[in-house]
Amino acid sequence: MMTFYWVSLLVISFAFSGLLYRLVKGPTVADRVVALDALGVALVSIVALLSLIIGTEFFLEIILLLSILSFIGTTAFAKFIERGEIFDRNNNR
Amino acid sequence: MRNSLREERFSIETTIVNILIIILISVGVIFSAVTALGLVRLPDVYTRTHAASKSSTLGVMCILGGTFIHFWLLEDHFNPQLVIAIAFLFITSPVAGHLIGRASYMSGIPLAEETVRDDMKIAIEKKKGEQK
Numbered sequence: 001m002m003t004f005y006w007v008s009l010l011v012i013s014f015a016f017s018g019l020l021y022r023l024v025k026g027p028t029v030a031d032r033v034v035a036l037d038a039l040g041v042a043l044v045s046i047v048a049l050l051s052l053i054i055g056t057e058f059f060l061e062i063i064l065l066l067s068i069l070s071f072i073g074t075t076a077f078a079k080f081i082e083r084g085e086i087f088d089r090n091n092n093r
Numbered sequence: 094m095r096n097s098l099r100e101e102r103f104s105i106e107t108t109i110v111n112i113l114i115i116i117l118i119s120v121g122v123i124f125s126a127v128t129a130l131g132l133v134r135l136p137d138v139y140t141r142t143h144a145a146s147k148s149s150t151l152g153v154m155c156i157l158g159g160t161f162i163h164f165w166l167l168e169d170h171f172n173p174q175l176v177i178a179i180a181f182l183f184i185t186s187p188v189a190g191h192l193i194g195r196a197s198y199m200s201g202i203p204l205a206e207e208t209v210r211d212d213m214k215i216a217i218e219k220k221k222g223e224q225k
Contacts, residue, residue, distance in 0.1 A: 042128075078196040
């Protein structure tokens, strides 16, 4: 069982390196943002597998936190790409 | 005798739960690998968004489901935060993919050369015609 967890962690780490390649290489900003979003999701699965391997449940609180932070970051980047600013100060629209 | 029977049943239950966990985590790992493959190989921002939102969501949901079942049935620790995390990822990850796709189209990132049709362009021209 432990061997299976280690093999899964290894495969996810290879996937992580592929996403890092896209993060560094990506021709446009949107490519990098997509890679960052997928990196957050892959990091969530790495934390889940690590908590299975180590055998503690204290890592599981990080999972919810990481998914929320990844979504907020992706939303802010999408708004920045679309309009060029994150916070609208003009409330009359 | 009774004690050995109980132990036997317990080990059978553990085996069934382990098989369930192995199936869930294998599916999740395969989908995560497919996500990375799609992000490296696909030619376009929009197709990469497609790969990153759908398969990555299913993969991480399967892995978190396996983790939840492991901690619930094998270690008697029911963790509601994992259920909330699964529901949150199921809701927000496609929304994030849609937001990135829309933002990149609005900022004028070109489509791939192999693109056959572009419905968004027709819709935007129609809306501009209505505004005039």
